[in-house]
Amino acid sequence: MTTLLYGLITGILFGFLLQKGRVLRYDKQLGALRLLDMTIVKFMVSAVLVGMVGIYLLNDLGLVKLSIKSMVVGGVVLGGLTFGIGWGLLGYCPGTSLGALGEGRWDSIWGILGMLCGAAIYAEAYPTMKATVLTWGDYGKVTLPQVLGVSHWLLIAIFIVGGLVLFRWFERKGL
Amino acid sequence: MKENGDGGWSPYLAGALSGLVSIGSVWIAGKYFGASTTFVRSAGMVEKVFDPQRVAQMPYFIKEAPVIDWQWMFVVGIFIGALIASTTSGSFRWQAVPTMWEEHFGPVRWKRWLVAFVGGAIAMFGARLASGCPSGHGLSGSMQLAVSGLVALLCFFAGGMIVARMLYGGGEKQ
Numbered sequence: 001m002t003t004l005l006y007g008l009i010t011g012i013l014f015g016f017l018l019q020k021g022r023v024l025r026y027d028k029q030l031g032a033l034r035l036l037d038m039t040i041v042k043f044m045v046s047a048v049l050v051g052m053v054g055i056y057l058l059n060d061l062g063l064v065k066l067s068i069k070s071m072v073v074g075g076v077v078l079g080g081l082t083f084g085i086g087w088g089l090l091g092y093c094p095g096t097s098l099g100a101l102g103e104g105r106w107d108s109i110w111g112i113l114g115m116l117c118g119a120a121i122y123a124e125a126y127p128t129m130k131a132t133v134l135t136w137g138d139y140g141k142v143t144l145p146q147v148l149g150v151s152h153w154l155l156i157a158i159f160i161v162g163g164l165v166l167f168r169w170f171e172r173k174g175l
Numbered sequence: 176m177k178e179n180g181d182g183g184w185s186p187y188l189a190g191a192l193s194g195l196v197s198i199g200s201v202w203i204a205g206k207y208f209g210a211s212t213t214f215v216r217s218a219g220m221v222e223k224v225f226d227p228q229r230v231a232q233m234p235y236f237i238k239e240a241p242v243i244d245w246q247w248m249f250v251v252g253i254f255i256g257a258l259i260a261s262t263t264s265g266s267f268r269w270q271a272v273p274t275m276w277e278e279h280f281g282p283v284r285w286k287r288w289l290v291a292f293v294g295g296a297i298a299m300f301g302a303r304l305a306s307g308c309p310s311g312h313g314l315s316g317s318m319q320l321a322v323s324g325l326v327a328l329l330c331f332f333a334g335g336m337i338v339a340r341m342l343y344g345g346g347e348k349q
Contacts, residue, residue, distance in 0.1 A: 006204040007245035011252015012206065013196045019260035020255065021189030026273035033339035043190035044313060050194025051318030055201060056316050064201050064334035069306055069316055071323040079305025080312075082328040084334015086298025087309075088342065091273065092306045094299065097251055102257030104269045110288040114295025117216040121213075122295065122303040126235035129304060144320040155320060167187065173222070 015099050018043075024099040026091035027170070033088055042167065049163050052156050068143060074136025075129075090114070130131040182264050197314065206245050207319075211302040215239045262268045279343060300334035305330070 018024050023040045033035030058064040087093060090111045099164050100108040122129075139159065145152040183189075200206050219241025223230045230236050261267035272287045280286060302308040305327050307316060313331065318323015 003204060003206075004243065004248045006200070006206065007248030008252045010196060010204070011202045011249035011254075012256035012259070013252075015191055015256020015258075016260040017189045017196065017256075019257040019266070020184040021186045021193075022183040023186065023189075024257060027275040030273075030275055030282075030339055030343070031337040034343055035336070039186045039204040042186040043193070044309070046187045046190030047194040047197065048317045050191045051314065054194065054303030056320075058198070058202055064205070066319050067207050067315070068321045069312065069318060069323045071321075071326065074306050076312075076323050076327050077214055077330055079301045079303070080330025080333065081334040082210070082301025083298050083305055083308065084292045084301070084331045084339050086301055086334075086337075087331060088232075088251050088298070088338025089182075090275075090298055090303055091291070091294070091296025093206075093210070093310070094214060094302060095250065095253055095310045097295070098210075098254040099257035101317060103261035103348075104252040104267045105273065107271055107273065107287050107291050108271060109286075111295035111298075111342045112292040114292035115211075115214045115299040116218045116221065117213040117292075118296035118299030119303060120222065123215065123218065123233055123235040124298050125300075126176035126303075127232075130234070131184075131303065137254070137293045138215075139322070142322045144322055144325065151319060173200075 014095075015102060018099045019095060020105055020131045024103060025093070025098070029087070029091045029093075029096070036175070038170045039111060042170065045163050045166065049140060049160055056152050056156060066143070068141035070141050071139040072134055073139070075134040078133055086118070119131065193314075194318070197318070204245065205216070206249075206313035207311070208249070209246050209307065209315060210250050210253075211299060211311060212239055212310040213247045214299055216241050216247060226302060245270075267277055 021039070021043045022028055023043045028037060028039045032040045055064065059066055073106045092108050092111050094115060101112070124163045145155055200208065205276060211279050215235065216239055219230055219236040223241055230241065271284050272282055276287050307327060309331060312324045312327035317328055
C-alpha cells in the first residue's frame with residue numbers, strides 16, 4: 001500500500017514538472033523530432049545529468065541499487081526504432097500521453113487506446129520474439145563504465161560537460 | 176531562470192527538478208521511473224474480463240502480471256500532476272487536434288485520431304520489444320549509464336526523426 005502511495009505521489013510530482021516544462025505537447029515532441037524546438041531534449045538531458053550524479057553518489061555510498069536493463073541488440077535496436085516510428089506518428093510517449101490528457105489534449109486518448117492494443121499485440125507475439133529477436137546479441141546488464149573500463153565519475157563529468165556545451169549551442173541557435 | 180513566455184518554467188529547471196524527484200524515488204521507494212509496463216498490465220486487466228483463463232496462461236502476462244503496482248500508480252499520478260499544473264496556471268485547454276498537426280494536415284479530427292491510434296500501437300509494440308520507453312530507457316537507463324538505455328534513446332530519436340521528416344519534411348503542405 002505504501003509502495004502504491006509512493007508511486008502516486010512520485011507520478012504527481014513528475015506530471016506537474018512535465019507540464020510546467022511544457023514537454024507534454026505534440027508540438028513540442030514533434031518540434032524536437034523536426035529539430036525546430038529542443039525543449040524536450042533540454043528537459044530530458046537536464047533530468048538525466050542531475051539523476052546521474054545523484055544515483056551514482058547514492059550507489060557509491062551503498063544506499064541504492066542500480067537496475068540495469070539487458071543490452072539485447074535485437075530487442076533494443078529494433079524495438080527502439082519501432083518505438084521511434086510510432087512516437088513520430090503519435091507525438092506522445094507512454095508517460096506523456098497521460099500527462100497530455102491531463103492538460104486537455106484529448107487526441108492522446110486515441111494514442112492511449114492504440115498503446116493498449118500495441119501492448120496486447122506484443123503479449124501475443126512475445127513467445128515468438130523471445131525465441132528470435134530477443135536472442136540476437138545479448139550482452140547482458142552492462143553499463144558504459146563497465147564496457148569502457150573507466151570510472152563512472154569520469155564519464156559523468158564528460159556527460160555534464162557535453163550537456164552544457166549542447167545547451168549553450170541550443171540557446172545560441174535559438175532552438 | 177527565464178520564463179517561456181506562456182507561463183511555463185524553463186525546461187532546464189523542470190528537467191533538473193525531475194532528476195531530483197527520480198533520485199528521491201530510487202532512494203526512498205527503490206523505484207526507477209518507467210511507464211510502458213503499465214500498458215501491458217492494463218491490457219491484461221481488460222483481457223482478463225473476457226477470458227481470464229487465457230490471460231492466466233500467456234507467458235507475457237505471467238511475466239508482467241495484470242495487477243496495479245507502483246508504476247501503474249505513477250502513471251496515474253502523471254495525469255493528476257499535469258491536470259493540477261495546467262488548471263492552476265490557466266494552460267489547460269481542450270484540444271482535439273494539435274496546433275502543428277492542424278497547420279499541416281487540416282482540422283479533420285478522424286485523420287489525427289487514426290494516426291494517433293496506429294502510432295500508439297506501433298510505439299508500444301516497439302517499447303515492449305526494447306523493454307522500455309523514454310521513461311524507463313531514456314531517463315532511468317541513461318542516468319545509470321546503462322548501455323541499453325543510451326542505445327535505446329538514440330534509436331527512439333532516429334526512428335522518430337525519420338517519421339517526422341516523412342510527415343512534415345520538404346514542407347509541401349504548408
